[in-house]
Amino acid sequence: MWRDAVLVAGKDLAVERRSRVALNQVVPYALVVLLLFGFAFDQDRPLLVQAAPGLFWLAVLFSGLLAVQRSFAIEASDGAVDGLRLSGLEPAGIFVGKAAAVGLQLLVVEVLLTGGVVVLFHTRLEGAGLLITSALLSTAGVAGAGVAYGALSMGLRVRETLLPLLLAPVLAPVVLAATEAWRSALGLSSADGWRWSGLLGCFAAVYLAGGVLSFGALMEET
Amino acid sequence: MRNPQALSSSRLTRVLGWSALAALALNTWWGLWLSPPDVVQGQFVRMLYVHPAVATMCYAGFGLCTLASLAWLWPRLRSPRWDRLAVAGAEVGAVFCLATLVTGSIWGRASWGVWWTWDARLTLTAILFALSLGYLALRRAVDNPHSRALVSSMVALLMALTVVVDHYATSWWVTLHQNTTLFKQDPTVHGWQLATMLVSFIAFGLAFAWLVLHRYRLEVLEERYETEGLASALEARRSEATAPLDVRTGFEGDRGPSRAPAEAVSQ
């Protein structure tokens, strides 16, 4: 399974490297979203500092939706889905590979968005350990849930609208927990950020395990 | 081949329906007139006779959906009846979920002047509602019955696990932000209030059962309609094969040694 996962992740990242969709489209989209938040909050500086973690994770959520859509659009475009089914690759491996590719792209977006938040919302970075751990765990959760739900909407005509509807409520706890973890790390609240990271870990575990177990069946049925 | 009994009602549903109606009437009478207003909440306590029961039925519906989905996924137990039960539970649960949100909102507005509070349970219920809409939308998007059952049961399980995570997330989140009003949903009740509340549970419970049963039967009827439709669709599809022959030649079995293949096929 790991061999297949590396192969699929490599393929997805190769497609990204050639087409540069994440770099040219998703990242600018995320940065523009941050700008729009700035406008919506009317440049209220103390408010922006307080709200920065939440806005950051919202921007990550929207970027995640785009990244997952893209991950499945490349399969759908020339009927490559049949190719995947016929390839003899293990479905669990395909799931892990795709989730890893989406996760890596999201991490790049997050790094750039962190820069954006520092500049636009005047955030001071501290508590690096907690920031990075919670970011890694939430990214794993977003990628896992995204690819799992992406698979089942893969063959459907209404994929573009159904996927956000399915994913957004599912990812709500990730936004919640990640925001709280970051608020704790940045000293904006007195909550226990590590407890929130634990919750993020649970969510990621549920969806990664669920995806591995069910991806085979989901790939067939659409 | 139209089945004359193409309705989802029966003696059981009629009994359930009438008793539900009677219990609801009793609930309304006791709730609005007989039981006294609360010392603290005044008249608004009467929401007690609607909201908790409705909320419980909402959880019952989703719980039913989750358990039925588990049963469907279990290889030895698999049967279409679990899938029908799952969709019945989800749809009825979604209706009660909306009712929970609305009654909760009204109660909040009446008691504390706000339509919404970021109370743990209300927030969780809102997320639950959104999840159920996604589940129902997904069911509509898949045509093949087996795929639909498989995909929705997996999604139901994933969503159930999400709800567990959400429960912790929202309750921790609310305790963090103590400045928002915490909604005390189970005030101490006794006497007439307790009795009326029990009646409300019975009434909405009966209504829930009635709705689930009808929805289940509706699903059975739809499946029957589809299978009958399938038989005639097969006929129509096969006739595409024989029709051109007749149209072109205008004769039956005139040319060639035998019509054996076409006959063998169109049994």
Place this chain on the structure above:
Amino acid sequence: MVEIPVLAVRLRSVVALAGLYPLLAGVDLDVGPGQILAVKGPNGAGKTSLLRVMAGLLPVAAGEATVLGLEPTAQARELRRQVGLLGHRNGLYDDLSAEDNVRFCVRAARLPKTAIPVALDRLGLTERLRRLPVGKLSAGQRRRVALACLVARQPRLWLLDEPHAGLDADHRQLLDNLLREAVAEGATVVLATHEASVTALLANRVVTMSGGTVLDGTTVLDDGPVPDDAPVVDDGPGHEREGITSVA
């Protein structure tokens, strides 16, 4: 080489559905090993669905099916490894080069990397063409890349849906040679086609599909033993009856 006269494909009253619509409405078909079977029929007859059932991609809703000795629905994953399907769409990744695409196919099938240049050469894909992103190639060139993936995997059963479409005369000849070579090495080929030249020059057996059924699927096998209960039907007049231009 297959010595025992076991059928490569055996279908009896196979029904396949898309939701409620019957794509296949009861198909009976026998395909012997080493045959090149051409499936003719009007649009909407079910040719593509037939190929997909044989690939194990479309579940069998009713009837019996055995492909390469396996049950296509229950043993789909094992079957798919031995089958190569070329559909209407090529199944390629537009942003990757031809070489990358074939490499992905080959490594996914756990075959050695040496198969890649061999397949690309066989399909006449020059160095320049190999490096371009597939999205920039012409339709015929993309078809050849898809065929290269297939050739590299060396499947036991080749399922091709109108493979000659979009290819010029030279490359059609190339494809025909490829298929004959594959059969000589023990593979079986089933192709769906509209074109009379294919059935004349390439196929050694032709069946017709209409209305989701195969009209003469269990007739005398050219390359195998005759089942005792097979009805004897003359292929010639049968084709004229459907109004399809005669083959010879």
